[in-house]
Amino acid sequence: MLLNVFKVRPKDKELNHAVRVALIEALYASRASLGIGALLGGAVAAVTSYYCRTTLVEVTGLLLTLCGALRVASFGIFRPGNLSAGAKKWEILYDIGAVSYAALLGLLTLEILLISPDLRLHALMATLATGYAAGAAGRNTGRPFIAIGQLLSSALPISIGLFATDRGPAGMLLAVANLLFIIVVTDITLLTYKTVLEAFIDRQEKLQLATVYEKLSKTDPLTGIDNRGTLRLTLERLLQHREQAIAVLWLDLDRFKQINDTMGHAAGDDLLHHVASRLSKFATPMASVARFGGDEFIVVVPVENVEHALKLAEMVREVIAKPVGSGQGLMDLTVSIGIAISSPGISSDDLLRHADVALYEAKAKGRNRVILFDPEMERRLVDRQHLEHDLKRAIAQEELDLHFQPIVNLATKRVESFEALLRWHHPIHGNIPPSTFVPIAESIGLIDSLTAWVLRVACAEAQRWPDSISVAVNISAGLLKGRDLPTMVVEALMASGLSPRRLELEITESAIVEDNPNAAGLLDGFQKLGIRVSLDDFGTGYSSLSYLCRYKFDRIKIDRSFISSPDRQSETRAVVQAICSLAKSLDLSVIAEGIETPEQEDYVVSQGCAAGQGYLFARPMPREHIAGYLAGTPNSADAVSPRITPLRVVRSNA
Template identity: 35%
Template sequence: MARAFGAEAQDAQIRATLAQRMHRRPIGLFTGVVCGLATGCVVAALSTVPLLRMAGSLLAVVAALRVVLAYVASESGGSAGDWARRAYPAGALLYAGTIGLAAATALLLETQNDLKILLVGFAMTLGAGIAVGNAARPVIALGQMALTFLPISLACLVLGTLPMLTMGLILPALAAGLTFVTFTAYDGLAQQVRAAQEEQRLAAQMQEQARRDTVTGLANRYGFETAAQALLLHDETRQMKALLWLDISRFQEINDLFGHHKGDLVLAEVARRIRTLLPEGAVAARFGSDEFVILAPVPSHRGVEELAAQLGQQIKNPIRIGTDRLEAGVAIGIAFAGPGSRDLEKLMQHGALALYHAKLAGRNQIAFFNPAMTRELARRKEIESELRGAIQRDELALYFQPIIDLATGRIRAFEALVRWFHPEKGELTPDEFIPVAEDTGLIITLGNWITRTAARACASWPGDVHLAVNLSPAQLRAPGAALGISAALRDTGLDPARLEFEVTESLFVEECHETTVFMEHLAAIGVRFSLDDFGTGYSSLHYINKYPFSTIKVDRSFVSGPATGLRTEAIIRAVAEMGATLGMEIVAEGLETADQVAGVRAAGCTLGQGYYFSRPVPEHLALRLLEEERGLAGRLLAG
């Protein structure tokens, strides 16, 4: 009994599990009580002894109540089912005691032998069956055996005959053996339940790990999709939902400069800051290496704007990792799901499009999805597909615009410009297809083709005429980019000193190691670099000081834009003086009139480019310009 009470106290959860299984499948319980009902009814009907008839009737009533309780416990929910299950132990003990007393009464009274055999046989059968049937509750099992066997054993001792005395001693021994059977069955059941519970725990743990990002502690992609879908399907608030897709800028640079360990610490800190701002009921996850996604119920469009602004500010704040002070930015794309919307896939597509436009707009920008983005995406997909075919079918052509020495009027260089003549849509401007090429990686193939084709053309020009080629950041950062350009120069026979790459300040906004290595490698073999569109970005002197630029191109807005005047002239003069001091060429773009040419020349610019001299022309016309220029040097300036 001590062990029974110990098992009851220690394994409450196991007992509850086993009891639930018993009540879910109560076939054994129903069988036992139906047999008891039948036994009680037979005894009550056939016994000639009033006291035994009363015992039989009581047994039938208790058995009937057990049938009702068993049914309610297994089939009913709520308070009725709970009450029936709580009443089960008391009912089991009452039922066993009633059977034991009825059997003992039959033994002590003068009645039919067949009724004695029926009652004692049923009592002993039930008492033995209890050992296994109620093994989930050892206390109840032992209590039922005691209440069943003890009255019979006492009755046998009262009768005093040798057979009865033998039975009276056998029953306690039988009870001891059945107790062992009870605990053996209980231990086996308990081990099964423990094993099942451990499997469930491990499965739940593995499922949680499968849904969790180990670096940030946020959900991963799978976990987010599961939680977000549940939020859309089961949200009772019927609020509008906002998806915020965040892309951390400069994270790759942090990884490259400080290592992946500190990069992980930065991600963990970003995740912590995101958590502090999450609205109630929101789901947040880390997507990819440096992207985070949030789905949140929101009261209004204005509320989302404020949340996005707070997220942007928090992430832009410096992050202290050890002795290092790191800074990152963030682009945020936002899409909305109306009340009742359940299409997570479409919402994710809209969020990704919004993020794409935020990144196009520059650093630390926020963009909201609108349907025009979908149309634009379809248009870009169409251009991408057609551009791949155009490269293969040689639909692209190079045009060359001369760059003129403002002191002599001679052609000093040609800038190579790509043109696409679509067989159905006519000429497509570079502004239409170059951004698509950059976003899809086609710019690498296109840029290599431009460099090789232009270098081959330049190799046939006079040796003092240089070639200028625009360089995309994506092309520069491609693996082996410098080696590919070196191979193109070698194959075409062009002197590297005649090639100049034009790059914009956007290349340096997120400085990276690859940029420095690329430029240093090519500069070492003689290739020159020009800083294009100077004056439209940060116009940072840091870039000029750090990188090997030999030329600065003043943006056309300072030459022919609507805001030209004394201020822009002063700016051009200052840049020209700086270039002269540093030994750099200064190119004025967008020259369209003789007065503009005279103005930039007076300001100190050394080179000029624009429609005043020539529009971009095909290769054969570029050769003709060179031929004419050799005999008529200075004609354009004199005219």
């Protein structure tokens, strides 16, 4: 028993507040039993005062009755669930009442045993005190020191009274038995308290875990804001009980992957924290901010009209655009936003899909912009998805084809090379331009296999031409970032037996504008093999003299947009003159694309262009027409422009 006493926590200081509240509520749980006990105590006090007419007994009985009445009144005032701030007050009130009542009952019992000779009163008080002690021990198990205090205060006076008066052997035996009763009940109380306490603590821990799990199920673990599950519930609730239109703003951080790759995932996570914190200012009881996944966030908010939604989106974009500090300096952010606004009867899934489609449109148009959903966007997206599926099949089954357009030496009028141009004849939609399907191939990860196929076919075809004619192949920007391009080129050359000097790789300005660290090494490696490298579409918006100094090129191709009307646009003429002058100073040859008239040919020749390409010389032709074209007997009316005579395009070794 003593060991159990030491196991009881002194004053329950280690109990958390919730467990303490639960135990106190248990003390006040049974009002009926307390009322019956107080009524019985008052009746016994009246009986003892009637039969033992002494002032001391009468006063003690009156105090006992009054104490019982006050305790019943306090139980009537107590309300479960209101203990958040007043738990300690109710605990102290109960302790004082319980100990006072037990002490008065014990005192009255002792007085009767010492003063009254009436054995009936002795038996009555002993029975009441013993029953109260047992009942208090059971009722107050949650407060063991109070239970033991009540037990000692009410039952111990019985043994004291018996020992103090000469009751003979029977009286002494009864006094000892009462002491043993006190010891046994004390031990049982402590054991019961230990069990009850563990049950309370276990229940509280489960409730806390349940609270934690519920919060985790509703929030994003990284940022602490709502997750996609909570977002959907909020959106469905707003759609069901809306009084205004509901706008969904779907946000995607621009170039977040680049930040992760260059600055590390820790910096990326920190950035997401900052963004979530900034977006939280838009969260209200009627609006939700959630992280949908990755670097995508969604704001769901009631709006008055379309203008209100667009204004809100611009506010969000401005908030996100503020620089974010990091250990590596300030990071500038931009965000693309797609907006969808609810209409009568629309589902949450459809509304989210519309916002996602609008976001896709925003990113496709250059990022850092806000786009409102339009049904036409979804139609275009569906068409693109169908096109992606068809392109995968076409690449797998080698249904694409290569056409070749000659590049002519403007001084000798001889063909010096052919540019390989991809063609795709769709069985339903007809001819689809490379500007449409090549970006799709890049986005779905098929550009590698497509380029490898183009290199193999182009090199194999060039091997059938005269030795002085080379082949030019366009290289996608994404391939310069990987490590597979050199392998593709070498395998194509080895499989065809084509000399490296007869292969030319055309790199667009957009491929190097991102300052790819791999680009310089790749280009230098190709040139060491003897492969020529040209800068394609020069002057189309990204031009920088630093590219020509940083990367080594063999020649520059002037985009066709500068050749189309040189006689009417002084700005165009100035650009062409500047490019040709720059190329001459850097010892680079210049190819002019898009030559369609003799006047355009004469103009580019006067500016110093060494080679030309365009419909004036020939349209892109199937590979089977090349032999006839070189021989001056085209197989197709479309292969050679009517302006071109066989003398203009001849074999270079003739």
